[in-house]
Amino acid sequence: MTTPPARRADAPVDSIFTDRWSPRAFDRSEISELDLATIFEAARWAPSAFNHQPWRFVFTRRGSPDWERFVGLLKPMNAGWAQNASVLVFILSDTLIQLPGQPAPGRSHSHSFDAGAAWAQMALQATRVGYSTHGMTGVDFDRARVELGVPEQFRIEAAIAIGRRGDKSKLPEQLQAREAPNGRRPVSDLIMEGRWRDV
Numbered sequence: 001m002t003t004p005p006a007r008r009a010d011a012p013v014d015s016i017f018t019d020r021w022s023p024r025a026f027d028r029s030e031i032s033e034l035d036l037a038t039i040f041e042a043a044r045w046a047p048s049a050f051n052h053q054p055w056r057f058v059f060t061r062r063g064s065p066d067w068e069r070f071v072g073l074l075k076p077m078n079a080g081w082a083q084n085a086s087v088l089v090f091i092l093s094d095t096l097i098q099l100p101g102q103p104a105p106g107r108s109h110s111h112s113f114d115a116g117a118a119w120a121q122m123a124l125q126a127t128r129v130g131y132s133t134h135g136m137t138g139v140d141f142d143r144a145r146v147e148l149g150v151p152e153q154f155r156i157e158a159a160i161a162i163g164r165r166g167d168k169s170k171l172p173e174q175l176q177a178r179e180a181p182n183g184r185r186p187v188s189d190l191i192m193e194g195r196w197r198d199v
Helices: 015-019 033-044 067-071 076-082 111-128 141-148
Strands: 055-061 087-094 132-136 154-163
Touching: 015 111, 033 055, 033 111, 055 067, 055 111, 067 087, 076 132, 076 154, 087 111, 111 132, 111 154, 141 154
Parallel strands: none
Antiparallel strands: 055 087, 087 154, 132 154
16 A cells, blocks of 8 residues: 655644545454544534534444445445445434523524534544544435434434545546545635635
8 A cells, every 4th residue: 555645734734634534445454442432532522502512423333234234325436435444434413402591492503513523523533543534425315314213303414434544456446546635725715804705
């Protein structure tokens, strides 16, 4: 397995941000209980509105009786490579929130935003302990809701593959060329001081 080219940031940031990327080649190895607990623990400490912590994770490990069922909830292109991961996770968010002083739960404005923060912390922690992650929305969301028993108030945000990077030559040819860290738009395209501007 070759080392991918290093990314270069335009301003000083911790290397964890540029080291993290989303491979598709995984090596089918097992993940230890401690490493998986560490990755989920990082997600636990994400910020959220009113400390609501709307994220939930439904997961299975390679070799579990649930493994093929989870793989089957992915679109075929994703299932083809994600089946080689160590863990598959579905991240959910609670669309309702009980605000202080309110008589009943109401719609949460930030449930997806908060779940995204938890996912980012998972991805960074996984990188720190030697694993890679790849988030996917190529999912049969209707089937996933039924097969995972997800209550209606929860939104299924995405699926996540976790594992150690594998040999990209085992990927289909059309994916091998994409198996490298990608770049990012310049910050100047993303930030606007004072008001919106088209870029």
